[in-house]
Structure formats: structure tokens, C-alpha cells
Amino acid sequence: MALTDLELALQVCVTTNCTTLALKDTVGVHSATNTGGWGVATISPGDVDNASLEITDPAGTVTTVDITSVVTALTITGNDSLGDYLNYTVDGEYKIKLTLTVGGDTKNFYLCNYLLCKVRCCVDTLWGNFASDTVSSDCGCTSSTLQQKALNAEAIFKALCASAACSNTVTRDALLKKLQRVCNLEKCNCN
Numbered sequence: 452m453a454l455t456d457l458e459l460a461l462q463v464c465v466t467t468n469c470t471t472l473a474l475k476d477t478v479g480v481h482s483a484t485n486t487g488g489w490g491v492a493t494i495s496p497g498d499v500d501n502a503s504l505e506i507t508d509p510a511g512t513v514t515t516v517d518i519t520s521v522v523t524a525l526t527i528t529g530n531d532s533l534g535d536y537l538n539y540t541v542d543g544e545y546k547i548k549l550t551l552t553v554g555g556d557t558k559n560f561y562l563c564n565y566l567l568c569k570v571r572c573c574v575d576t577l578w579g580n581f582a583s584d585t586v587s588s589d590c591g592c593t594s595s596t597l598q599q600k601a602l603n604a605e606a607i608f609k610a611l612c613a614s615a616a617c618s619n620t621v622t623r624d625a626l627l628k629k630l631q632r633v634c635n636l637e638k639c640n641c642n
Contacts, residue, residue: 458487461562469568471535479529489527496525501552509543565615572641573634577601
């Protein structure tokens, strides 16, 4: 059994109404077509001596959690929950490091994910205002200005997603700040 042959497939998503980060391992069982999976040629979850998560949020705050009992109990279905470990509070890049130790060997698995739940909520709120024609008497808005606000926010969001997908960190982060300013000005209440 070799820890070096294990190649976990980590995924992160936001759950519980955009309040929690959930982590999964989707590698599944080792086979001829899944040579990095758990099993005979690599290791079984029960072989793990120690497992820990290190999550760094966009502000640089590091949260470390011992998940040994979670990993050793995995049934390796290919859609295994590693749990919910961090309250999701801010949009941006989350860096996750999973460290496994078997015997004297240690291996790290890394995942970076750029999460945009709160600004997406804001864009959806702007579309909802346009769709319901919610016009506040104090803003002097018309249906066409509501539509333009929603279109502008959607364009920034799509550009932000494209920049994140291309790993253009400077543009990605600048667009996030711009969209966050729009959301604050429009009082989207997606905090």
C-alpha cells in the first residue's frame, strides 16, 4: 500500500443557504481506470493515522481541523463528504490543504476555489427587482434603470467568473471589489 499513489479528487461547495463550506472527495475506489483511488494498490481510509484540513479564507485567516475520524470512516463511494468545516462569510479565494499521514509517510492535497455566493445573490436581487418592477419612490428608478443595473451587475459577474477561470488574479480580484461596491450601493442585503 502506497500513500504516494493516492490522488484524491477534492471538491468544495457552499451549502446551507450560502453559509457553510462543504468539502467532498470524489476519487472513489481504485480500479484499472481509477488508479489514484482508495484501495488495494494505494491505501484504504482505515489505514490513515492522521488527517487534517487547513483552510485559508480570502482575508488570510487559517482554520485547522483534525478530520482523522472522518477520513477513517469513509466508505469510498466516490462522493464522500469530508464535512462542513468553515462558516462562509466572504467571497473570494479559499485555499484548502488536506494532509494525510500513514505510517511515517505524509502527503498533502491542495484545492483552491474562488467562491462568489454573496455577489451572485446581489445580482439575482437586482434581476428580481427588475422582474417585479420594484421601484422605490426615493431612488427615482424606472423599469429601464432597474434593468440596466441588473445587466451591468450581470456583466461584471460574468467577467469575474471568466477571469477566475483563467487564473487572472489581478483582474478577478478587481472585478470582485467592483461588484461588491455595486452591491453595497444597491443595498442588496446579501450578507
